[in-house]
Each structure stands twice: as structure tokens, then as C-alpha cells.
Amino acid sequence: MGKCDMTKDFDIIIIGGGGAGLAAGIMARRAGASVMVLEADTKLGGATAHSAAVLYAAGTSTQREAGIANDTPDAMFHYVMTLAGWEANPQSMRIMCEQSGPALEWLRTLGVVFPPDYLVCSGVEEVPRGHPSIGLADALINTAGAEGVEVAYGTRVDKLLIENGRVVGVSADGTELRAGAVIITTGGFGNSPEMIREFFPTAAAHGDWTYAVHYAAPFILGDGIKLGQSIGAAIVGKDTGLLLPTSGLGKWIEAFLPPWIMLVNTNGFRFMDESAPYAVSGYLLNSQHERRAYAVFDEPTLEEASQDLRFADPYHSGAAMPTWEYSLLRASIANGKIFKAGTIAELAGKIGVDPLTLETTIGKYNADCDQNRDSQFFKEMPKRFPVRTGPFYAREVRASVIGQTGAGLNVNEKAQVLDQHGRLIPGLYAAGEVLGCTVGKRYSGGGMGICNAMVFGRLAGSAAAAESVGNG
Known part of the structure; x- marks a missing residue:
């Protein structure tokens, strides 16, 4: 001693x-x-x-x-x-x-x-x-x-x-x-x-x-x-470190993207399973051109899926995802933070994506939904939500929220x-x-x-x- x-x-x-x-x-x-x-x-x-x-x-x-x-x-x-x-x-x-x-x-x-x-x-x-x-x-x-x-x-x-x-x-x-x-x-x-x-x-x-x-x-x-x-x-x-995905609609801890969206990069292609855990989703988002993507969904999906709380809290933390909650989505559509269009081509123009590419991507996605599968990224869901019935919506998504340095x-x-x-x-x-x-x-x-x-x-x-x- x-x-x-x-x-x-x-x-x-x-x-x-x-x-x-x-x-x-x-x-x-x-x-x-x-x-x-x-x-x-x-x-x-x-x-x-x-x-x-x-x-x-x-x-x-x-x-x-x-x-x-x-x-x-x-x-x-x-x-x-x-x-x-x-x-x-x-x-x-x-x-x-x-x-x-x-x-x-x-x-x-x-x-x-x-x-x-x-x-x-x-x-x-x-x-x-x-x-x-x-x-x-x-x-x-x-x-x-x-x-x-x-x-x-x-x-x-x-x-x-x-x-x-x-x-x-x-x-x-x-x-x-x-x-x-x-x-x-x-x-x-x-x-x-x-x-x-x-x-x-x-x-x-x-x-x-x-x-x-x-x-x-x-x-x-x-x-x-x-x-x-x-x-x-x-x-x-x-x-x-860890960067979490966010819609940027509010300063919240989102962490998980809702699995009912279809996510495309600025080239108009899907690039990931939208339900991927945040251990990989943020890295995938930041590897895309311009480090951003767009969540795309249609009117029936908004009405049904955004009100289904099964998707909100997979860790039982008591913290849901307010950004993807129905009333906030409606308000964000009304104030223009979420793009709204009557056709896929019009939506593509609003988000700066090639319309033919986006239409092709959505066509493949919908065909898979009809067969209750995801042949590209094998996303598993209790129910599929195609992008088929307008109006159609899109919101920019980034992985910019620091979960850990x-x-x-x-x-x-x-x-x-x-x-x-x-x-x-x-x-x-x-x-x-x-x-x-x-x-x-x-x-x-x-x-x-x-x-x-x-x-x-x-x-x-x-x-x-x-x-x-x-x-x-």
C-alpha cells in the first residue's frame, strides 16, 4: 500500500x-x-x-x-x-x-x-x-x-x-x-x-x-x-457513430421508418427494406446520391397504415413516432411540407425524380404487394400497402439525427x-x-x-x- x-x-x-x-x-x-x-x-x-x-x-x-x-x-x-x-x-x-x-x-x-x-x-x-x-x-x-x-x-x-x-x-x-x-x-x-x-x-x-x-x-x-x-x-x-432516419417534420426521436412507406432515392429506385433496423438504415440512406431519399405512399395507405399503432414502438419504450402519425401527416400535407400529386408522374416532377423510373419502381413494388411479397428487399409485413390510388404523397427523408457520436x-x-x-x-x-x-x-x-x-x-x-x- x-x-x-x-x-x-x-x-x-x-x-x-x-x-x-x-x-x-x-x-x-x-x-x-x-x-x-x-x-x-x-x-x-x-x-x-x-x-x-x-x-x-x-x-x-x-x-x-x-x-x-x-x-x-x-x-x-x-x-x-x-x-x-x-x-x-x-x-x-x-x-x-x-x-x-x-x-x-x-x-x-x-x-x-x-x-x-x-x-x-x-x-x-x-x-x-x-x-x-x-x-x-x-x-x-x-x-x-x-x-x-x-x-x-x-x-x-x-x-x-x-x-x-x-x-x-x-x-x-x-x-x-x-x-x-x-x-x-x-x-x-x-x-x-x-x-x-x-x-x-x-x-x-x-x-x-x-x-x-x-x-x-x-x-x-x-x-x-x-x-x-x-x-x-x-x-x-x-x-x-449512429445517424437515425428522420422526415424532418419535427424535432423528435424517430429511429424507425414506418414499414408501410416505399422509399426511393433521388434516382427513383428503391434501395433498402424500409423496415430495416436503424443499425443499417442510416448508413444506407447516407450512401445514396445527395444523402437523401423520399418516402412515397398513397391515400389508402395514409388513411389506414398511419393509424395502426403496431408500427410505432418496436422497442416498447413508450416513445411512438409522432412524425408518421395521421393527424400530423394531414397537417404537413396541408402546409406543403409533404408533396401531394394526382399522378405518379406529377409527384415525380415535384420531388425531382425521373417519372418513368419512378413509375417502373412503383409498378414492381405494387406487383409484389399483390403477391404478398417483396422480391427485391424481402421486407416482411403483416399487411402490404401498394402505391396505387391517388392522391399520392412524398416526403424527403434523411439520416441526420445523431443517435450516438x-x-x-x-x-x-x-x-x-x-x-x-x-x-x-x-x-x-x-x-x-x-x-x-x-x-x-x-x-x-x-x-x-x-x-x-x-x-x-x-x-x-x-x-x-x-x-x-x-x-x-
């Missing part, structure tokens, strides 16, 4: 009180460390509290309860790395895959419920690994309080304190606090246009269409990345932050969306963000406490 440092205010200081920070705080307290969470907002929860609270995991008790007994972390790792074309950090991905199941079981001990009948394939995996939860954010907040994690609200850290090459604390509004270790869990940078331009240019290219799903969490501004940069931390994962700090297997040369920055840990080594080229499926927050949050809390308490 090292010499006791009597100048410490706390064993652990955690910058950011979202899911990763709370998980870290709970683990650190249970390891005997004194913990202070510095939260810029007036409440805890961060992006986690604004999410659908889905955890991506393999080999879980919830899967077994649902009759899935053969899923493994190895299978999850193979899927994640294959989807990313191996353009991802294997060490980070391996840790998340191996620790995803234990993280879920840990959350269950905190009172989080993972209904087995809610399990979904939230990416393009062969077995369902998306675990929608009930009460995740509240359980973390309540447990942190019960364990004695201290919290200072309205406290935005502006500097890391360094002594002899080691992080020894923080400065916030001129007040210095010292600790045996600091954990950065400030989330991503989805609410910072400046950082989006620098680190997520694909998102920035959409201009006014771009916003983040956690716009209601105002301090997700990239503070942790800036703090790391200020002391030489490596920034990895530039221009990676991918650029951020690099860490090792103990969640210790690395510098630009791959060396440890002593005393500094990080977890959650502030990391840049946990997404890779492709977002694997709904729940990977929560997986990162829980896995690396727990890891950072335990490792930092072992170091700080052992030296104090």
Missing part, C-alpha cells in the same frame, strides 16, 4: 452523472472508495435517461427465459466485428461482448426489469440481443444515492489538475477538488455544432437537419473530449485513458459515449450505447477504486 495522500477530497471524482458515471460510482463505492459526481445539469441520468434504455447483450438470463440458450459472447463478438468489417477496436469490442451479460445480471440485482417477451433483434444479428428494460435510469440513480455517492449539480468541470504527470483532480468554476483518480463520463458531443463539424462531418453535412436524440440533455457538449485533448489524450473514431477518448482494458502515443495517462479513466473505441465503422444494434456505458462504467469504477483506495 502506498503512502496515504491527506490532500485528497475524494478517492474518486466522476465527471458526468449519466448511465456510465452512475455505474462507475456504484462500483467504486462498493469497493470502499469515497465518490463525488460532478454533474453540469440539474439532474442525473444524462443521455441514458433520454434513451429507449435497450441493452445489447449475449448469453443472458433474459434470453434463456425466452428460450434462447445457445447465444454466447463469442457469437456476439463475431457479429459485431463482421458488421464493422473489422474496422473496430477488437479489444474494446471483446470486453463489451464478454461483459454485456454480467452487466445485465448486475442491473437486474438493482431492480431493473428485462421482460423476455420484449427481446428484439435490434441489429441484423441472427438471435435477439436487444434487451429493452424497465426502470434502468431510475435504478442507477436510486442505487447511487443509497450507496452514498455524493453529487454536485450545476458543476461544469473546466480543467484537469496534473501533478508529476498524473491527474490528481479537477477545477470547476475556480474551485479545485483533488482525488486519487478521475473518471470522465460526460457523454458525447451531439449538442455541439462545432464538434460535430470537426469529428462527425457526415452528420454535419445535413446542416439544419442535424440534431442529437439527447437534445433535452443540454450539457452533452463534448466536455470530456476537450478535457482529454487538453492533456494529450488520443482522440479516435472520427466520423463514426463515435469519436472520443481511447482506453485500455482497464478503462484507463491513453495518450496520443498509446501510453497511460495516470489517474484518468473514462467510460460511456465519451469513448471513441466502442463503435467502429458500424453501430451494431440498438443497445450498444447502453452496453458501453454499463460495461466500461462498471470497469472504470472498479479499476479506479482499486488504484485510489489502494494508494490512500
Whole structure:
């Protein structure tokens, strides 16, 4: 045991009180460390509290309860790395895959419920690994309080304190606090246009269409990345992350396109299964010419399908898709935000698509609908909706809503932050969306963000406490 440092205010200081920070705080307290969470907002929860609270995991008790007994972390790792074309950090991905199941079981001990009948394939995996939860954010907040994690609200850290090459604390509004270790869990940078331009240019290219799903969490501004940069931390994962599809009709979290639309690119061709999970749909949209497409539908589809709530909430999150709801669609048609035409050729002219191509595309689509199939992209639906009876409608669609930013700090297997040369920055840990080594080229499926927050949050809390308490 090292010499006791009597100048410490706390064993652990955690910058950011979202899911990763709370998980870290709970683990650190249970390891005997004194913990202070510095939260810029007036409440805890961060992006986690604004999410659908889905955890991506393999080999879980919830899967077994649902009759899935053969899923493994190895299978999850193979899927994640294959989807990313191996353009991802294997060490980070391996840790998340191996620790995803234990993280879920840990959350269950905190009172989080993972209904087995809610399990979904939230990416393009062969077995369902998306675990929608009930009460995740509240359980973390309540447990942190019960364990004695201290919290200072309205406290935005502006500097890391360094002594002899080691992080020894923080400065916030001129007040210095010292600790045996600091954990950065400030989330991503989805609410910072400046950082989006620098680190997520694909998102920035959409201009006014771009916003983040956690716009209601105002301090997700990239503070942790800036703090790391200020002391030489490596920034990895530039221009990676998750972009969700949106109609642009309102500032909502849509995530899923309604499967009853027919989607065409600016050349007039279909290019995807319209019901594809957001782990792939946004990437497909952004690979199209001009990075946009058009949702096309007809009058009977509008009347029937947009009022069918079966399509609205596949994750059981309680968050429907207001953009594609009947009354809003009618209002958007009336104010001209949705194009309306009496013929397909007229509609093609309004959206700038070759009319013969659009008519041919719709003809093939309708013929498939008549045979209850999709011979091009194999979309599965309980009922088909052809585009046949006017008036006809079209609305521009883009993938411009930031579900997760991918650029951020690099860490090792103990969640210790690395510098630009791959060396440890002593005393500094990080977890959650502030990391840049946990997404890779492709977002694997709904729940990977929560997986990162829980896995690396727990890891950072335990490792930092072992170091700080052992030296104090």
C-alpha cells in the first residue's frame, strides 16, 4: 500500500452523472472508495435517461427465459466485428461482448426489469440481443444515492489538475477538488455544432437537419473530449457513430421508418427494406446520391397504415413516432411540407425524380404487394400497402439525427485513458459515449450505447477504486 495522500477530497471524482458515471460510482463505492459526481445539469441520468434504455447483450438470463440458450459472447463478438468489417477496436469490442451479460445480471440485482417477451433483434444479428428494460435510469440513480455517492449539480468541470504527470483532480468554476483518480463520463458531443463539424462531418453535412436524440440533455457538449485533448489524450473514431432516419417534420426521436412507406432515392429506385433496423438504415440512406431519399405512399395507405399503432414502438419504450402519425401527416400535407400529386408522374416532377423510373419502381413494388411479397428487399409485413390510388404523397427523408457520436477518448482494458502515443495517462479513466473505441465503422444494434456505458462504467469504477483506495 502506498503512502496515504491527506490532500485528497475524494478517492474518486466522476465527471458526468449519466448511465456510465452512475455505474462507475456504484462500483467504486462498493469497493470502499469515497465518490463525488460532478454533474453540469440539474439532474442525473444524462443521455441514458433520454434513451429507449435497450441493452445489447449475449448469453443472458433474459434470453434463456425466452428460450434462447445457445447465444454466447463469442457469437456476439463475431457479429459485431463482421458488421464493422473489422474496422473496430477488437479489444474494446471483446470486453463489451464478454461483459454485456454480467452487466445485465448486475442491473437486474438493482431492480431493473428485462421482460423476455420484449427481446428484439435490434441489429441484423441472427438471435435477439436487444434487451429493452424497465426502470434502468431510475435504478442507477436510486442505487447511487443509497450507496452514498455524493453529487454536485450545476458543476461544469473546466480543467484537469496534473501533478508529476498524473491527474490528481479537477477545477470547476475556480474551485479545485483533488482525488486519487478521475473518471470522465460526460457523454458525447451531439449538442455541439462545432464538434460535430470537426469529428462527425457526415452528420454535419445535413446542416439544419442535424440534431442529437439527447437534445433535452443540454450539457452533452463534448466536455470530456476537450478535457482529454487538453492533456494529450488520443482522440479516435472520427466520423463514426449512429445517424437515425428522420422526415424532418419535427424535432423528435424517430429511429424507425414506418414499414408501410416505399422509399426511393433521388434516382427513383428503391434501395433498402424500409423496415430495416436503424443499425443499417442510416448508413444506407447516407450512401445514396445527395444523402437523401423520399418516402412515397398513397391515400389508402395514409388513411389506414398511419393509424395502426403496431408500427410505432418496436422497442416498447413508450416513445411512438409522432412524425408518421395521421393527424400530423394531414397537417404537413396541408402546409406543403409533404408533396401531394394526382399522378405518379406529377409527384415525380415535384420531388425531382425521373417519372418513368419512378413509375417502373412503383409498378414492381405494387406487383409484389399483390403477391404478398417483396422480391427485391424481402421486407416482411403483416399487411402490404401498394402505391396505387391517388392522391399520392412524398416526403424527403434523411439520416441526420445523431443517435450516438463515435469519436472520443481511447482506453485500455482497464478503462484507463491513453495518450496520443498509446501510453497511460495516470489517474484518468473514462467510460460511456465519451469513448471513441466502442463503435467502429458500424453501430451494431440498438443497445450498444447502453452496453458501453454499463460495461466500461462498471470497469472504470472498479479499476479506479482499486488504484485510489489502494494508494490512500
